[in-house]
Amino acid sequence: MTGKERIRTVLEHREADRIAVDFGTTPVTGIHCKVVEALRRHYGLDDHPVYVHEPGQMLGYIEDDLAEALGTDTAGCFAPKNSIGVLNKDWKEYRMPWGQVVMLPAKMVDSFTPKDGGLYTYPEGDNTLPPSGYMPERCYFFDSIERQQGEIDDDNLNVEDNLQEYSEIDDETLLYWKTVTDRAAQTGRAVVAGFGGMALGDVARIISMAIREPRGIRSVAEWYMSTVCRPDYVKELFDRISALAVRNLEKIHSVVGENVDVVYVCGADFGTQTSQFLSVETLDELYVPYYKRMNDWIHQNTTWKTFKHCCGAIYPLLDSLIGAGFDIINPVQIAAKDMDPQRLKDEFGDRVTFWGGGVDTQKTLPFGTPAQVREEVLKLCDIFSKGGGFVYNTVHNIQANVPVENVVALMDTLKEIRS
Amino acid sequence: MDNLYNAIFKGLAPVAKTSVQEALDSGKTPQEIIDASMIPAMEAIGREFEAGRVFVPNLLLSARAMKGALDILKPLMMAGQTTTLGTVVIGTVKGDLHDIGKNLVASMLEGRGFKVINLGTDVSKERFIEAARENEADIICLSALLTTTMDYMKDIVDAVRESGLDVKIMVGGAPLTPDFASGIGADGYSSNANEAVAVAKQLVAV
Numbered sequence: 001m002t003g004k005e006r007i008r009t010v011l012e013h014r015e016a017d018r019i020a021v022d023f024g025t026t027p028v029t030g031i032h033c034k035v036v037e038a039l040r041r042h043y044g045l046d047d048h049p050v051y052v053h054e055p056g057q058m059l060g061y062i063e064d065d066l067a068e069a070l071g072t073d074t075a076g077c078f079a080p081k082n083s084i085g086v087l088n089k090d091w092k093e094y095r096m097p098w099g100q101v102v103m104l105p106a107k108m109v110d111s112f113t114p115k116d117g118g119l120y121t122y123p124e125g126d127n128t129l130p131p132s133g134y135m136p137e138r139c140y141f142f143d144s145i146e147r148q149q150g151e152i153d154d155d156n157l158n159v160e161d162n163l164q165e166y167s168e169i170d171d172e173t174l175l176y177w178k179t180v181t182d183r184a185a186q187t188g189r190a191v192v193a194g195f196g197g198m199a200l201g202d203v204a205r206i207i208s209m210a211i212r213e214p215r216g217i218r219s220v221a222e223w224y225m226s227t228v229c230r231p232d233y234v235k236e237l238f239d240r241i242s243a244l245a246v247r248n249l250e251k252i253h254s255v256v257g258e259n260v261d262v263v264y265v266c267g268a269d270f271g272t273q274t275s276q277f278l279s280v281e282t283l284d285e286l287y288v289p290y291y292k293r294m295n296d297w298i299h300q301n302t303t304w305k306t307f308k309h310c311c312g313a314i315y316p317l318l319d320s321l322i323g324a325g326f327d328i329i330n331p332v333q334i335a336a337k338d339m340d341p342q343r344l345k346d347e348f349g350d351r352v353t354f355w356g357g358g359v360d361t362q363k364t365l366p367f368g369t370p371a372q373v374r375e376e377v378l379k380l381c382d383i384f385s386k387g388g389g390f391v392y393n394t395v396h397n398i399q400a401n402v403p404v405e406n407v408v409a410l411m412d413t414l415k416e417i418r419s
Numbered sequence: 420m421d422n423l424y425n426a427i428f429k430g431l432a433p434v435a436k437t438s439v440q441e442a443l444d445s446g447k448t449p450q451e452i453i454d455a456s457m458i459p460a461m462e463a464i465g466r467e468f469e470a471g472r473v474f475v476p477n478l479l480l481s482a483r484a485m486k487g488a489l490d491i492l493k494p495l496m497m498a499g500q501t502t503t504l505g506t507v508v509i510g511t512v513k514g515d516l517h518d519i520g521k522n523l524v525a526s527m528l529e530g531r532g533f534k535v536i537n538l539g540t541d542v543s544k545e546r547f548i549e550a551a552r553e554n555e556a557d558i559i560c561l562s563a564l565l566t567t568t569m570d571y572m573k574d575i576v577d578a579v580r581e582s583g584l585d586v587k588i589m590v591g592g593a594p595l596t597p598d599f600a601s602g603i604g605a606d607g608y609s610s611n612a613n614e615a616v617a618v619a620k621q622l623v624a625v
Contacts, residue, residue, distance in 0.1 A: 138514030224476040362594040
């Protein structure tokens with residue numbers, strides 16, 4: 001089987017010739033650039049600085065040679081601009097505070113300002129604006145700086161303000177998507193595309209590092225409170241976003257066609273480690289109708305499968321998310337409350353594909369031994385892979401502090417299972 | 420129940436502000452208002468959260484309403500006339516900028532009767548020690564969201580112990596576990612903001 005066939009098979013809830021695997025095709029199934037460099041060295045690949053396609057989390061680009069070494073079945077298509085709003089081109093070397101030399105867009109590198117022991121970054125790489133991201137000392141990625149201006153004036157809230165980063169897709173961007181999806185399809189791997197514009201209430205987007213002068217509700221806490229105290233505003237916003245998303249999807253589909261296998265829809269997290277950010281009723285009322293509008297359009301007009309990222313203890317919400325038309329759930333945070341792998345598989349395994357859940361990244365992968373990693377990977381693959389409906393990935397991105405021997409133990413175990 | 424209690428329980432900040440003024444106008448002292456309405460409201464919303472009937476956004480709203488009311492009362496309270504359960508110094512550890520959970524813990528502690536000094540994010544061990552000494556803190560609360568920053572908590576615990584300060588240390592944050600907390604020598608751990616109040620009360624033996 002090709003990677004594309006393998007992914008397609010498991011997404012149809014049938015077992016493939018071997019377990020399907022993804023590394024690095026989305027902002028939530030990736031690998032930190034520090035670990036990407038260590039893996040390139042481990043596999044004896046060409047020694048050059050790693051390209052960082054997502055600076056918010058400092059995710060390293062998995063080039064074809066590494067994808068082959070890792071046995072990944074997927075090829076990722078990322079938006080033309082990174083999370084700072086800078087085009088991923090005109091790459092320039094930069095030495096990060098931990099000593100690693102990486103490649104980042106020159107426009108971003110040239111705007112960096114070291115200060116307070118850390119590093120500031122700016123929307124669209126424009127350092128005449130207030131900074132939108134900061135990498136403090138001892139940190140391995142840029143975190144958003146909240147730029148909410150004063151208290152929210154409820155009498156004058158205008159939903160247009162929270163729509164400032166959304167627009168009708170232009171011809172140049174359509175051509176870009178055609179080019180990158182054509183190229184990805186030629187790899188024979190399944191194409192995973194993050195077209196953007198479909199996220200509902202993803203706080204990483206709400207406080208976006210890319211927007212020059214953010215307006216509307218732009219604070220994480222304020223957003224969460226708005227789901228309780230401003231439901232009409234939230235619904236109006238989601239109505240507008242989802243309607244625009246469908247119009248853009250029509251245009252995108254007309255140029256990329258069925259080259260795409262999986263589309264990343266939304267990364268809004270509804271779970272904490274032990275609870276949820278909302279009730280089932282609130283999810284059903286505020287989010288589901290608008291998710292359904294986008295997912296239904298995709299299912300009625302394409303062969304794409306829809307991908308929902310949602311961290312945390314989301315067991316009580318899974319029925320609603322599946323009902324909203326999501327084919328894939330990620331990252332399957334097995335260490336969170338009530339997220340027992342066997343129960344998830346037994347109760348939801350025939351209705352949704354678990355894309356992730358392959359090893360705990362809060363404890364086992366960063367702090368366990370290679371033997372513990374191997375044991376956990378074997379156990380979780382055994383549970384999740386039965387009957388298809390499983391694409392191997394760790395629970396969220398592999399972080400900078402993960403010992404390379406643990407990542408190698410993970411990869412070796414996967415090879416053993418798949419051989 | 421009174422208007423102020425209801426406003427804080429339901430997270431209605433403007434109503435809480437007018438209600439606290441009404442309570443003052445009726446002749447109640449700030450401490451009476453805090454004890455009779457505000458702390459019981461925060462306790463009640465905490466119980467609802469523990470029971471899974473309300474969620475983090477509700478706690479954030481109640482905490483904001485409580486803070487709005489407290490901001491009106493604070494200038495009216497003479498130093499030494501207030502009753503606190505203890506003094507807490509709280510912050511997110513160095514290298515970590517995540518503060519929603521930490522701020523919620525701070526608000527819940529304040530709303531339930533602790534004096535809270537919030538040091539913000541990216542806080543070094545030296546700043547924790549300095550603030551604890553300056554404010555004669557009973558508890559230092561450390562928060563971290565990242566697996567890459569949680570290890571710094573051990574450095575802070577060690578430095579606090581070496582400093583000779585008589586202070587308890589509580590830790591929390593998504594990737595932490597009770598085992599991790601006891602492994603680094605912390606005195607307390609909690610997995611959420613409401614539980615943090617109970618743990619803090621135990622640590623100061625209230």
